[in-house]
Amino acid sequence: MATKYTIGVDYGTQSGRAVLVDLSNGREVADHVTPYPHHVIDECLPDSGIKLEHDWALQHPDDYLEVLRRSVPAVIAQSGIDAADVIGIGIDFTACTMLPIDEQGEPLCFSSEYINNPHSWVKLWKHHAAQPEADKINKIAAERGEAFLPRYGGKISSEWMIAKIWQILDEAPEIYERADMFLEATDWVISQMTGSIVRNSCTAGYKAIWHKQEGYPDKEYFKALDPRLEDLTETKLRGDVISLGSNAGGLTDKMAEMMGLESGIAVAVGNVDAHAAVPAVGVVTPGKLVMAMGTSICHMLLGTEEKQVEGMCGVVEDGIIPGLYGYEAGQSAVGDIFEWYVEESLPGYVKEEAAKEGIGVHQWLEKEASAFKPGQTGLLALDWWNGNRSVLVDTDLTGMIIGMTLLTKPQEVYRTLLEATAFGTRKIVDAFHSNGVTVDALYACGGLPQKNRLLMQIYADVTNREIFVADSKQTPALGAAMFAAVAAGEAAGGYDTIIDAAEKMARVKEETFKPIPENVELYDRLYKEYSKLHDYFGRGENDVMKRLKSIKKSTE
Ligand SMILES: Nc1ncnc2c1ncn2[C@@H]1O[C@H](COP(=O)(O)OP(=O)(O)O)[C@@H](O)[C@H]1O
Numbered sequence: 001m002a003t004k005y006t007i008g009v010d011y012g013t014q015s016g017r018a019v020l021v022d023l024s025n026g027r028e029v030a031d032h033v034t035p036y037p038h039h040v041i042d043e044c045l046p047d048s049g050i051k052l053e054h055d056w057a058l059q060h061p062d063d064y065l066e067v068l069r070r071s072v073p074a075v076i077a078q079s080g081i082d083a084a085d086v087i088g089i090g091i092d093f094t095a096c097t098m099l100p101i102d103e104q105g106e107p108l109c110f111s112s113e114y115i116n117n118p119h120s121w122v123k124l125w126k127h128h129a130a131q132p133e134a135d136k137i138n139k140i141a142a143e144r145g146e147a148f149l150p151r152y153g154g155k156i157s158s159e160w161m162i163a164k165i166w167q168i169l170d171e172a173p174e175i176y177e178r179a180d181m182f183l184e185a186t187d188w189v190i191s192q193m194t195g196s197i198v199r200n201s202c203t204a205g206y207k208a209i210w211h212k213q214e215g216y217p218d219k220e221y222f223k224a225l226d227p228r229l230e231d232l233t234e235t236k237l238r239g240d241v242i243s244l245g246s247n248a249g250g251l252t253d254k255m256a257e258m259m260g261l262e263s264g265i266a267v268a269v270g271n272v273d274a275h276a277a278v279p280a281v282g283v284v285t286p287g288k289l290v291m292a293m294g295t296s297i298c299h300m301l302l303g304t305e306e307k308q309v310e311g312m313c314g315v316v317e318d319g320i321i322p323g324l325y326g327y328e329a330g331q332s333a334v335g336d337i338f339e340w341y342v343e344e345s346l347p348g349y350v351k352e353e354a355a356k357e358g359i360g361v362h363q364w365l366e367k368e369a370s371a372f373k374p375g376q377t378g379l380l381a382l383d384w385w386n387g388n389r390s391v392l393v394d395t396d397l398t399g400m401i402i403g404m405t406l407l408t409k410p411q412e413v414y415r416t417l418l419e420a421t422a423f424g425t426r427k428i429v430d431a432f433h434s435n436g437v438t439v440d441a442l443y444a445c446g447g448l449p450q451k452n453r454l455l456m457q458i459y460a461d462v463t464n465r466e467i468f469v470a471d472s473k474q475t476p477a478l479g480a481a482m483f484a485a486v487a488a489g490e491a492a493g494g495y496d497t498i499i500d501a502a503e504k505m506a507r508v509k510e511e512t513f514k515p516i517p518e519n520v521e522l523y524d525r526l527y528k529e530y531s532k533l534h535d536y537f538g539r540g541e542n543d544v545m546k547r548l549k550s551i552k553k554s555t556e
């Protein structure tokens with residue numbers, strides 16, 4: 001049989017990227033990025049200029065189709081392959097990124113009647129204006145002793161589906177009423193490709209409080225939130241929830257023509273970016289923690305049982321790999337902390353030194369910071385520059401560095417910040433491991449592992465675990481392409497399971513980062529100190545960070 005291919009499309013925050021993948025070995029044959037024409041809409045609506053409030057973040061649904069219009073034909077052209085050899089397409093998306101649609105599946109923001117109402121647009125994952133609703137969701141769930149709460153580490157986020165829907169109901173009841181359904185954008189794009197709507201088990205589970213056995217929370221809970229929400233799950237959240245890797249339907253003639261593909265090819269059910277990356281680094285069994293490392297870190301882990309772990313974002317059966325429980329946790333700032341330091345706090349002489357040596361500032365700092373042994377800087381930091389999204393789940397916490405002297409150098413501060421984020425990851429590793437969800441090895445993908453070797457060695461030393469690094473430029477997109485191969489099935493030239501696909505298509509680099517025993521020992525001592533500070537400032541013994549915030553607020 002001629003070589004077969006699938007296409008994975010990774011929908012990020014700023015752009016979408018299509019990758020054409022060879023199914024025999026997972027080789028990424030061609031890729032193409034389409035920046036979203038309307039960008040992230042966080043100040044005012046396009047055309048009308050209607051102003052958005054603080055903490056809003058919207059997107060334009062047509063930007064997602066634009067990615068298909070431009071990037072899919074581009075990868076076919078670039079690769080020179082015959083489009084007839086593409087047997088499937090899959091996508092992964094940011095989440096919860098959601099929108100209201102009408103009975104025809106059209107986004108409400110496409111209609112002239114609603115275009116000027118910001119609530120008719122796509123709410124992006126980082127739309128944070130539904131916090132008052134999220135607070136009530138959590139308070140009422142805790143009061144009622146709702147069984148779902150521990151599955152989400154004790155807190156439902158304002159980024160997720162129910163908070164966003166409730167904000168629409170609170171602030172734009174006419175949009176709530178008019179919406180036939182609320183849908184994850186990943187499911188909407190799939191519905192555009194197939195002509196029918198199905199929901200995927202990943203976003204339903206992690207973002208919409210759906211459980212494979214128990215379904216959504218019961219009507220009484222929704223009624224307690226707001227009587228108008230009582231029937232939400234059987235009306236506007238209705239629809240089958242389908243396991244990852246399922247075929248959501250064949251590609252319609254219209255979409256096939258638009259993208260230059262054959263009609264009828266398999267379209268995999270929607271997926272989430274970090275989750276799709278897991279099989280793409282070959283992880284299809286428990287014990288291996290996958291870290292998508294960039295501006296922040298998403299931690300993904302598989303287990304055979306549903307366990308409760310402090311601060312996790314969620315545990316969902318079939319949420320990552322069908323047949324297993326998928327666990328997700330995260331750190332809300334990692335690369336962003338290093339960027340803050342470089343952009344906002346670095347003396348000019350470092351930039352000059354780096355320029356003289358013809359290297360980037362990060363590279364200079366990494367080189368200089370590598371000269372220190374663990375503990376040699378005398379510094380320690382708490383990595384809460386963007387709050388804490390791991391075991392403490394508290395956005396009001398802030399960062400700190402202790403141990404500064406008149407001799408402290410920028411490279412020492414930089415190293416301390418790298419270490420602080422590694423300690424943050426160790427908290428997550430320990431929380432899982434001590435609750436019976438074993439972590440034996442780490443797998444890293446995303447931009448950071450390619451950029452900073454010192455960072456990766458520190459993570460190996462601090463967690464005392466070997467780290468395998470993805471050998472793929474576009475790990476989530478490769479994962480989406482692998483799920484497309486499963487949706488197509490072996491008979492069509494794909495694979496019958498994601499495990500088979502991972503065996504043939506997933507890759508990690510040969511070189512790994514192994515813990516260095518003497519560093520492990522030193523970091524154990526530093527981690528004890530980190531943990532003391534973590535609990536002292538994070539668990540209520542000293543709420544100075546919150547008091548400072550409130551004093552600051554009182555001065556505004
Ligand atoms: N050499 C480096 N060492 C550490 N961090 C870096 C380095 N270069 C860039 N960064 C940080 O990496 C982050 C970008 O990571 P990347 O994975 O490319 O992006 P994203 O999370 O948006 O996908 C930024 O926060 C940036 O500050």
Ligand SMILES: O=C(CO)[C@@H](O)[C@@H](O)COP(=O)(O)O
Binds near residue numbers: 093095096273274
């Ligand atoms: O929340 C999730 C996954 O659960 C992500 O989609 C969201 O944080 C966006 O991540 P990226 O900015 O695309 O790395």
